Amino acid sequence: MKTLIEQGRVIDPATGRDEVADVAVAAGRIVGIGRLPAGFAPSRRIDARGCWVLPGLVDLAARLREPGHEHARMLESEMAAAVAGGVTALVCPPDTDPVLDEPGLVEMLKTRAERLHQARVFPQGALTRGLKGEVLTEMGQLTAAGCVAFGQAEVPLVNTQVLQRALQYASTFGHAVWLRPQDPWLGGGVAASGPLAMRMGLSGVPATAETIALHTLFELLRAMGGGATSPRVHVCRLSSAAGVELLRQAKAQGLQVSADVSINSLHLIDHDIGYYDSSARLQPPLRQQRDRDALQAALADGTIDALVSDHAPVEADAKQLPFAEAEPGATGLELLLPLALKWGQGAGGPGPMRALQAVTESPARVLGGALGTLQASCGRLAEGGAADLCVFDPAERWQVTPQALRSQGKHTPFAGLELAGRVRCTLVGGHLAHGA
Numbered sequence: 001m002k003t004l005i006e007q008g009r010v011i012d013p014a015t016g017r018d019e020v021a022d023v024a025v026a027a028g029r030i031v032g033i034g035r036l037p038a039g040f041a042p043s044r045r046i047d048a049r050g051c052w053v054l055p056g057l058v059d060l061a062a063r064l065r066e067p068g069h070e071h072a073r074m075l076e077s078e079m080a081a082a083v084a085g086g087v088t089a090l091v092c093p094p095d096t097d098p099v100l101d102e103p104g105l106v107e108m109l110k111t112r113a114e115r116l117h118q119a120r121v122f123p124q125g126a127l128t129r130g131l132k133g134e135v136l137t138e139m140g141q142l143t144a145a146g147c148v149a150f151g152q153a154e155v156p157l158v159n160t161q162v163l164q165r166a167l168q169y170a171s172t173f174g175h176a177v178w179l180r181p182q183d184p185w186l187g188g189g190v191a192a193s194g195p196l197a198m199r200m201g202l203s204g205v206p207a208t209a210e211t212i213a214l215h216t217l218f219e220l221l222r223a224m225g226g227g228a229t230s231p232r233v234h235v236c237r238l239s240s241a242a243g244v245e246l247l248r249q250a251k252a253q254g255l256q257v258s259a260d261v262s263i264n265s266l267h268l269i270d271h272d273i274g275y276y277d278s279s280a281r282l283q284p285p286l287r288q289q290r291d292r293d294a295l296q297a298a299l300a301d302g303t304i305d306a307l308v309s310d311h312a313p314v315e316a317d318a319k320q321l322p323f324a325e326a327e328p329g330a331t332g333l334e335l336l337l338p339l340a341l342k343w344g345q346g347a348g349g350p351g352p353m354r355a356l357q358a359v360t361e362s363p364a365r366v367l368g369g370a371l372g373t374l375q376a377s378c379g380r381l382a383e384g385g386a387a388d389l390c391v392f393d394p395a396e397r398w399q400v401t402p403q404a405l406r407s408q409g410k411h412t413p414f415a416g417l418e419l420a421g422r423v424r425c426t427l428v429g430g431h432l433a434h435g436a
Contacts, residue, residue, distance in 0.1 A: 001043050001044055001430070002024070002025065002026045002040065002041065002042045002043050002044070003024075003025040003026075003042055003043075003044045003045075003046065003387075003427070003430065003432075004022060004023070004024055004025075004036075004040070004042035004044070004045050004046070005022065005023040005024075005025070005046045005048050005053055005389075005391060006022050006045055006046065006047055006048055006049070007020060007021075007022060007047070007048060007049045008020070008021075008023070008048025008049065008051045008052060008053035008391060009048075009051070009052045009053065010023060010033060010034075010052075010053045010381065011052050011053070011054055011352075011353070011356060012054075012055060012380055012381040013055075013353050013354070013356045013357035013360055013361050013380075014055070014357070014360070014361040014379065014380035014381075014382075015380065015381075016353075017033075017381065018353070019034070021033055021034040022034065022036060023053055023381070023389070024036045024037060024040050024042070025387040025427065025430045026040070026430070027430065028386065028387055028429040028430035028431070029384060029385060029386060029387055029430065030377075030381060030382065030383055030384065030385055030386075030387050030389075031383065031384070032383060033381065033383055044432075046391060046425060048391050048424075050393065050395065051391050051392060051393045051394070051424060052391070052392045052393075052394060053381070053389060053390075053391055053392075054086065054356060054360070054381075054389060054390050054391075054392055055356075055360040055361070055379050055380050055381050055388065055389055055390075056086060056087065056088025056089060056119075056360070056379075056388035056389050056390055056426065056427075056428065057085065057086045057087040057088065057089075057336060057337060057359045057360060057390070058087075058088070058089045058090070058306075058359065058360060058363040058364045058367070058378060058379045059082070059087045059089070059090040059091070059308055059309050059311070059333065059336060059359070059363070060090075060091045060234075060236075060260050060306055060308045060363045060366060060367075061091065061093065061236060061237065061260065061262070061308040061309065061310045061311070062078070062082065062087070062090040062091065062092055062308075062309055062310075062311040062332075062333055063078075063092060063093060063095075063096075063311055063312045063313065063329075064078045064079070064092050064096075064109075064113075064121070065078065065096070065313060066096065066109060066112070067096050067097065067098060067100075067105055067108065067109060068096050068097030068098070069097075072408065074313065074408060075112055075113065075116070076116065077313075077406060077407060077408045078311070078313060078333070078407055078408070078409075079113065079116050079118040079119055079121075080118065080406045080434070081311075081331070081333045081334050081405065081406040081407035082118065082119040082333045083118045083119055083426040083428065083433040083434035084333075084334050084406045084423060084426070084434050085309075085333045085334040085335070085336055085337055085423060086336075086337050086390035086392060086423040086426055087119055087309075087333055087336065087426075088119050088120060088388035088389070088390070088426060088427075088428045088433075089119060089120040089122065089364075089374075089378055089379075089388065090119055090120070090121060090122065090333075091122045091123075091124050091148060091149070091367070092109075092121060092122075092123055092124060093124050093151065093153040093154075094123070094124050094125055094126040094127075094131065094150075094151065094152075094153055095131060095153035095154060095155065096109075099126050099129075099130050099131050100123055100124070100125055100126055100142075100147070101125065101126035101128075101129050101130060101131075101137045101142075102142075103138075103141045103142055103144065103145035104145075106123050106125065106142060106145040106146050106147055107145050107146065109121065109123055110123065110145075110146045117428070117431050117433065118428060118433045118434075119428060119433070120374070120388070120428065122146070122148040122367065122370070122371075123146055123147050123148070124147060124148065124149050124150065124151055124153075124178060125137060125139065125142035125143075125147035125149070125150045125151075126150065126151075126152070126153075127150040127151055127152050127157070127166055127177065127179075128152065128157070128162065128166070131152055131153060131155040132155075133152070133155065133156075133157045133158050133159055133162055134159070134162065136162070136165065136166055136169060137150070139169065139170065139173065139175050140173060143175060148176070148367055148370035148371075149175070149176040149177065149178045149234065149367075149370065150166075150170065150175055150176070150177055150178065151177065151178035151179055151180075151236070152179060152180075153180070154180065154182075154283055156182045156183065156184035156187065156213070157179070158184050160216060160220075163216070163217075163220065164220050167220055167221070167224065167230070167231050167233075168224065168231075170231040170232075171224060171229065171230055171231040175231065176231070176232040176233070176234060176368075176370065177231055177232070177233050177234070178233075178234040178236055179213075179217065179233065179234075179235065179236060180235075180236040180237055180283075180284070181210045181211075181213035181214045181217065181235060181238075181243065182209055182210065182213055182284070183208070183209040183210075183212045183213050186205065186206055186208060186209035186212065187205050187209040187210075188203070188205070189202070189203035189204045189205040189285070190202050190203050190205075190281065190285065190323065190324045190328075191203070191204060191205065191270060191273065191285050191286075191323075192204065192205055192206075192207075192239075192270045192285040192286060192287040192288065192291075193205060193206040193207070194270060194287075194288055196270045196271060196273070197270065200273070200276070202323065202324060203324065205284070205285050207239075207240040207241075207242045207243070207287070207291070208242075210238070210239060210240050210242070210243045210284070211240070211242045211243055211246060214235070214243055214246045214247070214250075215246065217233065217235075218246065218250045218255060218257070221233060221250075221255050221256075221257070222253070222255070226253060226254055226255050226256075227254055227256070228256070230255065230256055231256070232256050232257075232258075232368075233255075233256065233257045233258075234257070234258045234259065234260070234366055235247060235257060235258070235259035235260070236259075236260060236308075237260060237261060237262050237265065237283075237284055237308070237310060238259050238260070238261050238265075238295065238298075238304060239261075239265050239284035239285070239287055239291065239295070240287055240291050240294075241290055241291045241293075241294035241295075244294045244295060244297075244298045244303060244304070245294075247259050247298070247303060247304070248298070248303050251303065258305045258306070258366045259303075259304045259305055259306075260304065260305060260306040260307065260308045260363070260366075261295050261298075261299055261304050261306075261307060261308070262282075262307075262308055262309070262310035262332070263307060263308070263309055263310070263332055263335060263336060263339045263340070264282050264286065264310060264330060264332070264413060265284065265286065265287070265291075265292065265295055266292070266295055266296060266299065266307065266339075266343055267292070267339060267342070267343065267414075268280070268286050268292070268413055269286055269287065269288055269289050269291075269292050270285070270286045270287060270288060272286060272413055273286065273323070276322070276323040277323070277413065278319045278320070278321060278322075278323050278326035278411070279319065279330060279411045279412055279413045279415060280330075280413040281319075281323055281326045281327070281328050281329075282310075282328050282329065282330060282413070283328040283329070286413075296343065296348075296349075299343075299358060300349070300350040300354060302362075305358075305362045305363070305365070305366055306358055306359070306362045306363035306366055307336070307340050307343075307355075307358040307359050307363075308336075308363070309332030309333050309335065309336040310329075310330070310332055311330075311331060311332040311333045311407070311409070312328070312329030312330060312331070312332075312409065313329070313331055313407050313408050313409025314327045314328075314329045314330070314331075314409055314411055315327075315408075315409075316410070316411075319411045329409070329411075330409070330411055330412045330413060331405060331407045331409035331410065331411060331412050332412065333407060334404075334405055334406065334407065335400065335412065335414060335419070336359060337359065337390075337392065337421070337423065338419040338420065338421045338422065339414070339419070340355045340356070340358060340359050341355050341356075341394075341420070341421055342419065342420070343355055344356070360379040360380065361379040361380055362379075363379065364378040364379030364380070365379070374386055386429055387427050387428075387429060387430040388427065388428050388429065389426075389427050390423050390424075390425065390426040390427070391423070391424045391425045391426075391435070392421060392422070392423050392424065393421065393422055393423075393424050394420065394421040395420075395421070396420075396421060396422045396424075397418055397419070397420055398418070398419060398422055399416065399417070399418050399419075400412060400414050400415055400416060400417050400418075400419060401415070401416070402415075423435070
């Protein structure tokens with residue numbers, strides 16, 4: 001179907017484009033921006049006046065709960081939530097049930113996702129079998145099945161020798177390793193260490209739980225040479241000011257490392273736990289204001305590459321428990337874009353262009369060659385590239401309520417907040433995946 005998106009404000013952070021123009025789509029690709037191809041006759045028109053036409057968002061951390069929750073049709077609901085939020089490509093961590101450590105499971109997930117004709121799913125494979133930290137998975141076979149990177153999700157890798165071997169293997173065969181830095185013994189608490197956790201009687205997670213893991217990781221990379229011969233490492237969901245400084249030093253030394261931060265850590269602090277609100281029971285835990293300020297500054301200047309939703313739909317029964325017993329996680333796919341812009345356009349923010357870049361072009365650059373034929377067009381608006389884009393109405397205001405969310409995960413620390421801007425429609429490969 002040929003589609004014409006008419007007179008929207010076309011914004012592409014990858015090229016700096018910001019103009020009112022028509023966008024023509026045919027055969028799943030963008031065939032014209034501004035100037036339409038000769039003889040182009042659209043069979044569908046989308047009136048985008050007053051709206052922004054943006055590249056589809058790329059989310060590096062979104063759990064779909066499959067395999068494992070097929071009975072609840074979680075894949076269907078979470079993919080619908082993704083495109084409702086303008087997300088056209090997402091990476092799902094390997095901590096499913098069963099774990100994504102077998103090629104057959106990866107192929108099944110990708111096949112089921114493709115049949116839904118919604119967002120593109122890029123699985124992250126388990127670094128070790130069963131995420132047990134003992135035996136490395138067959139990364140080559142998992143890559144052939146569709147995995148774009150390998151990690152441990154929220155399970156710390158205790159054995160440093162196994163980590164070293166994983167990095168060496170990944171370096172040899174060009175695989176990317178994604179790790180959330182967390183010391184297994186210091187990281188077992190439920191809230192960030194500090195006066196608030198002490199007053200509330202909650203077990204604390206000190207910032208050193210993150211920095212010790214980062215020191216270990218970066219020292220292993222330095223021992224491997226630290227340059228082009230070392231593996232590509234992505235640090236997932238950085239949460240502390242001290243961690244930001246270590247990352248900044250590692251990048252200055254030429255280590256092949258990138259990083260992301262979640263929308264939760266970017267906006268909230270430990271005081272947002274309130275009166276033991278289990279919606280704010282998260283991993284990593286919300287830290288102090290100085291940490292949030294450092295994360296915002298690092299994302300603004302590019303030290304932190306990408307902003308992620310850290311989407312984790314949690315059932316009501318698992319949240320309606322005492323804070324320390326509640327399952328960590330929050331919904332986020334539908335909140336990623338408006339919260340990114342809230343940060344970018346807020347006081348001291350870097351502006352909407354950097355905010356959009358952090359959820360489009362920058363995360364696509366983290367994925368790099370793992371995107372295959374999509375590498376040249378993912379996270380950007382390129383003539384001849386895949387028509388993955390969204391039409392966003394910046395003027396629409398809406399309140400974050402369970403009824404407003406398509407995800408089965410209804411719990412978020414942003415519940416009740418009024419947000420500015422909402423996605424009107426989303427195209428994936430030219431297919432209208434969301435909207436009228």
